[in-house]
Structure formats: structure tokens, C-alpha cells
Amino acid sequence: MARILSILVGLFFTVALAWSFGKGAYTAITEPAAPTAEHEFHLHPREVHFASDGAFGRFDKQQLQRGFQIYKEVCSACHSLSHVAFRDLEQLGYSEGQVKAIAAGFQVPGTDPNTGEANMRPGQPTDYFPKPFANDIAARAANNNAIPPDLSLMTKARHDGPAYIYSLITGYRPQPAELLKHFPDAKTPQGLHYNPYFANLNLAMAPPLTSDGQVEYGAGNPKxxxxxxxxxxxxxxxxxxxxxxxxxxxxxxxxxxxxxFATVLGYMAYRNIWAGKKH
Incomplete structure (x- = not known):
């Protein structure tokens, strides 16, 4: 009796699942979703190549140092790197003294050894990059109610991460007239910025790089x-x-x-052992 009951229950759920799937498929075919501005005007990241691409790719340390300079002078005002310690920068080719100087240029949370009270102190190589805001409330207040994400793992957290970041930074533009013609309600709200590479086309972050030469590179670097x-x-x-x-x-x-090598060796051993054997 119990076995029959379990078969009937399983059959019921199978039929229910098949009916739900069929109904959903029929609805999707007969009543397609209305087009949206996000669907029509969202762009996939532009193609871009980096020295680290491919099976034999390697980091261009000079480029990484330039990228760190951009982060330090532009991005660090809003975005954190909570998974990166200052001492990790030695991997980019910085000397121990340079790392100490970079760390000292940041203020990190500390404790007064005399009173035990919390304070801010210059960073040390063993410290991690500090958050630019004391808490989420302060972050929202400074960024049109949006919390700037941590950038440590951003290229892993987004599809086509490096290309997405590159496209997003260079993708700011005025809203196209075609978008406003077909979707008048999709006008970019006050305080936001239109960017077709962002999921909903509008984001709180203003263009971080606005002009050539915004950050001054040293000699021997590209313009x-x-x-x-x-x-x-x-x-x-x-x-x-x-x-x-x-x-x-x-x-x-x-x-x-x-x-x-092991595959070739195994095949040769197989041939040597079974060469004179008949199947």
C-alpha cells in the first residue's frame, strides 16, 4: 500500500511539473515580454586585450603600477580594496621602502597604546587597504544613496570582468534620442549617469576618468x-x-x-606488453 501511495505521489508531482512547464512555455510563446529600455539598449562589453590573457600570458608590471596609480589617485576616494595588503604591492615591482611609503600615505583604523581608544594611524605594509567611508550610511550619503563596491575581486564578480570594467569606465555618454523616443519614461534620473554597459543603464558613479592627462604618468610610459x-x-x-x-x-x-608524457609512456608500455598477444 505504501509503495502504491509513493508512486501516486511521485506521479502527481511529475504531472504538476510537466503542466507548469507546458503552461510557462505556451505563455512565453503566445505572450512575449514587452521590450524594455534595458533589453534594447544594454551593450555587451567591448573587446579588449591584456598582457595576462591566454595560457602563456604574463602580467605587465609597468602597466600594473600605472593601474595602481589610477586606483590610488582616482578610485580610492570611493572604492576599497579590502582583500589587498600594502605588502602585496611588492609583487608589482615596488621596493620595500616604496611599499612603506605608500602604506604611510593611507590612514587606517588603530588603537592608542596609552588609552586603548580607537584612532587613525598611518598604514603599515602588513595593513590592508582601508575603506574610504566609515560605514554604509556615510557611503550612501556621499554617492547618491549608492554604496560603491569593493574592487578587490571585481573582475571575477562580473561577466567578462576586465572588459566590463574597461567598457564601463569609457562608456559614459548622453542618452540616445532613440531611447527617449521609444521609452520616454526611461530618462536618466537626476543625479545618475547614463552608461549602456551598466545593467540598468543608469548608475550613481560619475565618470571617474574625464580627460586625457588626468593622471600624470612618469617617463617611459604611454600617453x-x-x-x-x-x-x-x-x-x-x-x-x-x-x-x-x-x-x-x-x-x-x-x-x-x-x-x-605519462599518456605517451602508458601507451608505449601498453604496446610493449600486448604487442605479441592475440585478442
Missing amino acids: PTVDQMAKDVSAFLIWTAEPKLEKRKQTGLAVTLFLL
């Missing part, structure tokens, strides 16, 4: 155009999200070569 600066900071954020990228690729290559 700091908006396009170049956007590529450099995107490359830097590839590193913050995966600082061991080069090591992972080297390990993967060694493992692949070993497996190829």
Missing part, C-alpha cells in the same frame, strides 16, 4: 589618455582578483606536459 588609463586600471584589477595568476598558469602548463 595617459582616458582609453589607456581605463586599460591600466582594469589590468590592475585583474591582478587584485587573482595575484597568483602567473603561478597558476605555470603550474597548469607543467601538469599538462606531465600528463602528456
